[in-house]
Amino acid sequence: xxxxxxxxxxxxxxxxxxxxxxxxxxxxxxxxxxxxxxxxxxxxxxxxxxxxxxxxxxxxxxxxxxxxxxxxxxxxxxxxxxxxxxxxxxxxxxxxxxxxxxxxxxxxxxxxxxxxxxxxxxxxxxxxxxxxxxxxxxxxxxxxxxxxxxxxxxxxxxxxxxxxxxxxxxxxxxxxxxxxxxxxxxxxxxx
Amino acid sequence: xxxxxxxxxxxxxxxxxxxxxxxxxxxxxxxxxxxxxxxxxxxxxxxxxxxxxxxxxxxxxxxxxxxxxxxxxxxxxxxxxxxxxxxxxxxxxxxxxxxxxxxxxxxxxxxxxxxxxxxxxxxxxxxxxxxxxxxxxxxxxxxxxxxxxxxxxxxxxxxxxxxxxxxxxxxxxxxxxxxxxxxxxxxxxxx
DNA sequence: ATGTTATGAGACATAATGTCTCATAACATA
DNA sequence: TATGTTATGAGACATTATGTCTCATAACAT
Numbered sequence: 001x002x003x004x005x006x007x008x009x010x011x012x013x014x015x016x017x018x019x020x021x022x023x024x025x026x027x028x029x030x031x032x033x034x035x036x037x038x039x040x041x042x043x044x045x046x047x048x049x050x051x052x053x054x055x056x057x058x059x060x061x062x063x064x065x066x067x068x069x070x071x072x073x074x075x076x077x078x079x080x081x082x083x084x085x086x087x088x089x090x091x092x093x094x095x096x097x098x099x100x101x102x103x104x105x106x107x108x109x110x111x112x113x114x115x116x117x118x119x120x121x122x123x124x125x126x127x128x129x130x131x132x133x134x135x136x137x138x139x140x141x142x143x144x145x146x147x148x149x150x151x152x153x154x155x156x157x158x159x160x161x162x163x164x165x166x167x168x169x170x171x172x173x174x175x176x177x178x179x180x181x182x183x184x185x186x187x188x189x190x191x
Numbered sequence: 192x193x194x195x196x197x198x199x200x201x202x203x204x205x206x207x208x209x210x211x212x213x214x215x216x217x218x219x220x221x222x223x224x225x226x227x228x229x230x231x232x233x234x235x236x237x238x239x240x241x242x243x244x245x246x247x248x249x250x251x252x253x254x255x256x257x258x259x260x261x262x263x264x265x266x267x268x269x270x271x272x273x274x275x276x277x278x279x280x281x282x283x284x285x286x287x288x289x290x291x292x293x294x295x296x297x298x299x300x301x302x303x304x305x306x307x308x309x310x311x312x313x314x315x316x317x318x319x320x321x322x323x324x325x326x327x328x329x330x331x332x333x334x335x336x337x338x339x340x341x342x343x344x345x346x347x348x349x350x351x352x353x354x355x356x357x358x359x360x361x362x363x364x365x366x367x368x369x370x371x372x373x374x375x376x377x378x379x380x381x382x
Numbered sequence: 383a384t385g386t387t388a389t390g391a392g393a394c395a396t397a398a399t400g401t402c403t404c405a406t407a408a409c410a411t412a
Numbered sequence: 413t414a415t416g417t418t419a420t421g422a423g424a425c426a427t428t429a430t431g432t433c434t435c436a437t438a439a440c441a442t
Contacts, residue, residue: 107298158353
């Protein structure tokens, strides 16, 4: 992570290009993100864009670069509470414009190893809260240690992705409530 | 649905282009699908490709056109059996090369209304078996008629999509079994 | 055998792409 | 303030891609 962006000119270029790429992706998809279009949108020179981001996908990666920060986390000491908070967070994410960028990423990651890596990282940080909630529940004995965490995360988060990305309507409150309730009932029943 | 493709020349063009688009998408993504590339891959003239599919997305739609056929369906008279069969079918789909094309579709449908429509149709036919299984279970009284079918389908199919598309590893047998079992337990508990 | 039509080859103008160079202005430092 | 450094923007340039033509030809239907 290059923190030596001390030169205000570079910092400005980085920032303005990030915003331009996001605007273009949200407006018309990654298809619309060319060096030329970004330069025009950002109001800077075309050569400058090529200098910093030689490949087209570099632009997408740059736009997503500051999303990867995992947030502070602490357990409430109760799985139900933790789960509620984490799934509501995911629900909000599914309603945010960030999803457009994620779909753009997904749509390329299938064929671009570099983007694949970024997708994996973003997925990991995006579900880290969920994972830690489950881990701490295991530590407390609320959950059996035999649980496959990845599988459980997929079962909890999967429906939300499905709703937003495939059914194209963001998950609503009662939908998320159903998922939480069903999972907690399942946990109780198996203890 | 143009069944008047009686002219063998046209039929050949359609078929060879369909295969070419699929090959290109699976190999390098929709990014690689240009009229030029398709013509080269299919071994036909560039003008011919433009004649039949003026827009680039027309090529993708043509490649997906024969996927939309829903299969014959009948209920076994038992929700558990029906569910098992339908989710296994989905599981197999998630391991097939068709997923590449679906991801290409998803990656554009966000910004292209025409593709959005096709995505909706494909989702409907792809989950129709699941839907009918649930409907017939409601008819038999195995399931409460208050169920939100779309929500249930999202909860059943969502995790499978998540596994393949986001986690990038196709759902395995035990994972699918877990989903089926959990849902059936939930149904039993609420009756 | 004859008229019809989809095709392939290629010409053509236009636009996009990627790589340069170079003058300039914003920068850091003394 | 003065001075050397460097990122930038403007544009030239060759190359490639795109979209639209025309036209001879061969595969078609009858």
